[in-house]
Amino acid sequence: MENPSEVNYTIELNNVVKKYKDFSLDHVSFKVPKGNIVGFIGENGAGKTTTIKALMNLIFLDEGQIRVFGLSYKENEKEIKEQIGIVYDESCFHETLQVSDINKIMSNIYKNWDQKVFYSYIEKFNLPDKKVMKEFSRGMKMKLSIAVALSHHARLLILDEATSGLDPIVRDEILDIFMEFIQDEDHTILVSSHIISDLEKIADYIIFIHKGKIVFNRSKDELIYNFGIARMSEAEFENFPKENQQGVRKNKFGVEVLVNNKQELMQQKHEYVLDNTTIEEIILFMVKGELK
Amino acid sequence: MEIIISNTNGKPIYEQITAQIKGMIMKGTLDQGDALPSIRLLAKELRISVITTKRSYDDLEKEGFIITIPGKGSFVSEKNKEFVREEQLRKVEENLQIAVEYGKNSGILLEEMQQILKMLYEE
Numbered sequence: 287m288e289n290p291s292e293v294n295y296t297i298e299l300n301n302v303v304k305k306y307k308d309f310s311l312d313h314v315s316f317k318v319p320k321g322n323i324v325g326f327i328g329e330n331g332a333g334k335t336t337t338i339k340a341l342m343n344l345i346f347l348d349e350g351q352i353r354v355f356g357l358s359y360k361e362n363e364k365e366i367k368e369q370i371g372i373v374y375d376e377s378c379f380h381e382t383l384q385v386s387d388i389n390k391i392m393s394n395i396y397k398n399w400d401q402k403v404f405y406s407y408i409e410k411f412n413l414p415d416k417k418v419m420k421e422f423s424r425g426m427k428m429k430l431s432i433a434v435a436l437s438h439h440a441r442l443l444i445l446d447e448a449t450s451g452l453d454p455i456v457r458d459e460i461l462d463i464f465m466e467f468i469q470d471e472d473h474t475i476l477v478s479s480h481i482i483s484d485l486e487k488i489a490d491y492i493i494f495i496h497k498g499k500i501v502f503n504r505s506k507d508e509l510i511y512n513f514g515i516a517r518m519s520e521a522e523f524e525n526f527p528k529e530n531q532q533g534v535r536k537n538k539f540g541v542e543v544l545v546n547n548k549q550e551l552m553q554q555k556h557e558y559v560l561d562n563t564t565i566e567e568i569i570l571f572m573v574k575g576e577l578k
Numbered sequence: 579m580e581i582i583i584s585n586t587n588g589k590p591i592y593e594q595i596t597a598q599i600k601g602m603i604m605k606g607t608l609d610q611g612d613a614l615p616s617i618r619l620l621a622k623e624l625r626i627s628v629i630t631t632k633r634s635y636d637d638l639e640k641e642g643f644i645i646t647i648p649g650k651g652s653f654v655s656e657k658n659k660e661f662v663r664e665e666q667l668r669k670v671e672e673n674l675q676i677a678v679e680y681g682k683n684s685g686i687l688l689e690e691m692q693q694i695l696k697m698l699y700e701e
Contacts, residue, residue: 468618468628471618
């Protein structure tokens with residue numbers, strides 16, 4: 287077996303195929319280097335949750351291989367799962383439970399359950415320990431789920447749409463928790479979300495999935511610095527070089543082009559407007575402009 | 579040590595960090611051997627990605643401003659300040675040379691250029 291500290295990739299998916307009647311994961315491959323925060327984005331139904339299920343070994347694959355921490359599920363399922371902290375979009379704790387009950391349950395599930403760490407998070411997140419789950423707000427439930435995910439010495443934290451539906455203040459607190467977690471360079475975070483603004487600041491890499499296929503997997507800085515939007519007239523568009531176009535949006539009064547060579551274009555003399563863009567805009571262009 | 583980054587400033591964030599740390603070294607706010615915050619701590623505090631801070635430190639290291647010792651952290655290098663200043667001066671000259679060429683080509687007088695320089699410097 288490989289020495290885990292020498293494995294550079296926390297997650298490796300290789301040509302993963304899963305066919306359903308009306309949807310399939312189509313040869314999904316990506317690697318997540320350790321020590322990073324990775325945003326896994328795509329619209330609803332793009333295949334984010336299916337990919338995460340595959341990653342957790344909850345579905346049977348038609349094709350492909352998955353390795354987590356350099357290990358395969360076939361031989362090391364327990365070892366892998368012990369080291370993953372996962373947070374789903376819905377709280378999965380029964381309504382009548384209190385914090386102390388959850389502590390008891392989890393200590394039976396995880397070999398490395400650390401009650402001290404757990405209660406330190408409960409205190410840090412200001413969670414009431416005498417209330418039952420049904421009296422918890424959505425934000426409180428989410429923070430509790432995160433506390434659980436972080437209290438068994440996980441090295442990989444996976445959040446599936448966990449921050450959607452939370453108010454900006456709670457989302458901000460969660461970003462703090464992420465940054466705290468990642469202070470250990472052996473730790474990795476995969477956040478799936480369709481809310482991109484949160485990730486725009488802190489993510490190291492962005493993986494974009496669309497209709498069951500990976501469209502891109504790039505460093506966020508590269509996206510922000512190299513991608514831009516050129517706005518021009520129809521006539522200018524005719525003569526605009528085609529090779530760096532990533533998407534085109536036309537309206538009655540002009541043309542907008544998503545380009546991947548903004549830095550290069552900025553050096554050249556140009557009449558058209560060249561704007562910075564956001565990850566959200568890049569995605570919209572790629573989906574709506576139906577990228578080749 | 580203070581680092582202020584702007585999201586609206588056209589400069590990439592890693593460049594802003596690099597420039598500010600260089601400035602602190604040149605001005606002597608940061609001295610030889612001083613420890614810099616870890617890339618992860620800096621990312622956490624500034625709320626930016628680790629890749630961005632890592633790139634800044636890599637650039638600073640390439641230019642000889644800092645050295646990174648694995649497992650220990652990054653430190654202001656022993657490189658002598660005079661040498662760094664010399665290098666910076668050379669860059670200033672290079673850039674002024676370009677400005678002068680533009681000026682000469684379009685018949686801008688030395689006095690006008692001095693005025694512009696004065697204005698920009700005092701901005």
